[in-house]
Amino acid sequence: MKLRVVLTFTLLSGLLLAAMRTDAAGARPAVQPKAAALSDESAACLGCHRERAAPAVAQQWATSRHAKNGVGCYECHRADATDPDAIEHEGFVISLLVTPADCEPCHERETAEFEASHHAKAGEILGSLDNVLGEVVEGPPAANSGCKQCHGGTVRVLADGRLDAATWPNTGIGRMNPDGSKGTCSACHGRHTFSASIARQPENCGKCHLGPDHPQYEIYTESKHGITFRAKIAEMNLDRPTWVPGRDYNAAPTCATCHMGATRTQPGTHDVGTRISWTLRPDVSVKLENGEKRRAEMQGVCSSCHGREWVTDFYTQYDAAVGLYNEKFATPAKSVMKRLHDAGKLTATPFDEKLEWTYYELWHHQGRRARMGAAMMGPDYTQWHGFYEVAKLFYTEFLPEAEALLPGVTADLRGMPDHAWLKGISPDDRAKIEQYYQQRYGK
Ligand code: HEC
Numbered sequence: 061m062k063l064r065v066v067l068t069f070t071l072l073s074g075l076l077l078a079a080m081r082t083d084a085a086g087a088r089p090a091v092q093p094k095a096a097a098l099s100d101e102s103a104a105c106l107g108c109h110r111e112r113a114a115p116a117v118a119q120q121w122a123t124s125r126h127a128k129n130g131v132g133c134y135e136c137h138r139a140d141a142t143d144p145d146a147i148e149h150e151g152f153v154i155s156l157l158v159t160p161a162d163c164e165p166c167h168e169r170e171t172a173e174f175e176a177s178h179h180a181k182a183g184e185i186l187g188s189l190d191n192v193l194g195e196v197v198e199g200p201p202a203a204n205s206g207c208k209q210c211h212g213g214t215v216r217v218l219a220d221g222r223l224d225a226a227t228w229p230n231t232g233i234g235r236m237n238p239d240g241s242k243g244t245c246s247a248c249h250g251r252h253t254f255s256a257s258i259a260r261q262p263e264n265c266g267k268c269h270l271g272p273d274h275p276q277y278e279i280y281t282e283s284k285h286g287i288t289f290r291a292k293i294a295e296m297n298l299d300r301p302t303w304v305p306g307r308d309y310n311a312a313p314t315c316a317t318c319h320m321g322a323t324r325t326q327p328g329t330h331d332v333g334t335r336i337s338w339t340l341r342p343d344v345s346v347k348l349e350n351g352e353k354r355r356a357e358m359q360g361v362c363s364s365c366h367g368r369e370w371v372t373d374f375y376t377q378y379d380a381a382v383g384l385y386n387e388k389f390a391t392p393a394k395s396v397m398k399r400l401h402d403a404g405k406l407t408a409t410p411f412d413e414k415l416e417w418t419y420y421e422l423w424h425h426q427g428r429r430a431r432m433g434a435a436m437m438g439p440d441y442t443q444w445h446g447f448y449e450v451a452k453l454f455y456t457e458f459l460p461e462a463e464a465l466l467p468g469v470t471a472d473l474r475g476m477p478d479h480a481w482l483k484g485i486s487p488d489d490r491a492k493i494e495q496y497y498q499q500r501y502g503k
Pocket residue numbers: 101102104105106108109112113133134137138149150152154155156
């Protein structure tokens with residue numbers, strides 16, 4: 061049975077009153093009393109949409125802080141007739157796209173930080189190897205429904221102001237908008253609640269940060285942090301207006317805590333890269349400019365919940381793992397690839413030889429997993445999905461394939477102390493291993 065409960069508090073707008081009825085008997089009003097007035101335009105949008113067009117949008121909006129503060133449909137969707145994507149709609153000039161430029165007048169700081177981040181540049185992937193893979197080796201529809209839904213594509217407008225279906229919908233984080241702005245805030249702030257609480261959840265980042273080449277979501281889920289978050293989600297106070305560890309919550313950090321959140325001593329940021337000291341994406345990892353400052357900011361977050369040495373010692377282990385990957389596997393493999401190119405044993409075309417796939421997976425998949433697992437406390441990603449796979453690929457595929465193309469090309473590498481084990485282990489060590497299994501399993 062549907063019972064409409066009309067709320068009893070005083071309201072500034074009759075239309076808003078109707079918007080805030082709740083459908084389920086006894087349900088609490090979604091919007092608190094004393095909502096700010098809506099503009100006449102937004103009241104008109106709402107009056108029609110609530111009943112006739114995508115009513116769920118109006119309902120979600122009604123639960124938002126925007127509704128409470130009188131920020132209505134028109135404040136976000138309005139457009140100038142001269143905007144490329146402006147359309148005539150029921151007597152109003154609006155735009156379906158709502159870009160960071162539209163949020164900016166009210167959220168200047170967040171927009172400036174976001175626009176300065178790698179996130180806003182994520183659509184600029186045309187020059188990459190991955191792009192050759194997506195657009196050429198695979199094919200454009202794969203890139204449209206795959207790459208660009210995470211990275212963002214260029215949204216094109218048709219002559220009549222409508223959006224080109226080949227490029228839309230798209231909520232990739234670095235979307236290139238017709239007004240020249242970059243990205244979309246709705247990549248993290250789901251429409252139309254635009255709540256901070258969804259953005260604070262690890263699943264939100266996990267739309268993009270997962271899979272074989274950057275499994276941060278899986279690593280987090282495996283970590284003590286992820287376990288504790290799940291177990292104590294009811295104590296995380298995800299809905300609070302401010303969200304400071306050691307004040308608003310204490311149980312566990314999420315992605316947003318470490319990479320974006322404010323602490324008692326430092327402000328939050330919408331530039332997710334500011335607290336990272338290594339970049340773990342390229343074939344060989346490099347320390348970023350101002351690495352020590354960035355690291356100190358991240359450690360400031362850890363310090364809300366941990367003692368100083370716990371944190372600095374963790375970083376010692378992390379640096380050692382990145383160093384191992386760089387020095388033992390990545391740098392030597394990169395130099396072998398260069399020598400093969402120089403000797404004309406590999407063509408300039410990427411991905412036309414088996415070895416190029418092997419090398420790509422070595423750094424882009426397995427090598428990233430090993431490094432990222434170590435960065436975020438995921439031991440299984442560091443080891444079995446990471447270094448184990450790196451070593452297996454390196455010794456059983458990369459080296460033999462390179463030797464087959466140019467005999468002797470791996471000789472000096474094999475001479476390195478790191479790879480001395482290839483010469484074999486002593487009979488003594490072998491006997492110890494046998495003894496171990498004998499004792500453990502009795503056979
Ligand atoms: C008299 C009814 C009415 C009014 C007033 C109205 N709309 Fe709509 N709107 C609709 C209907 C119906 C649709 C769905 C049309 C369709 O896409 O089939 C729609 C669609 C939309 C869309 C989606 C367009 C698309 O191409 O998918 C947006 C955005 C929108 N309206 C915003 C607004 C805003 C903002 C206002 C106020 C400035 C407004 N509407 C006023 C009825 C209305």
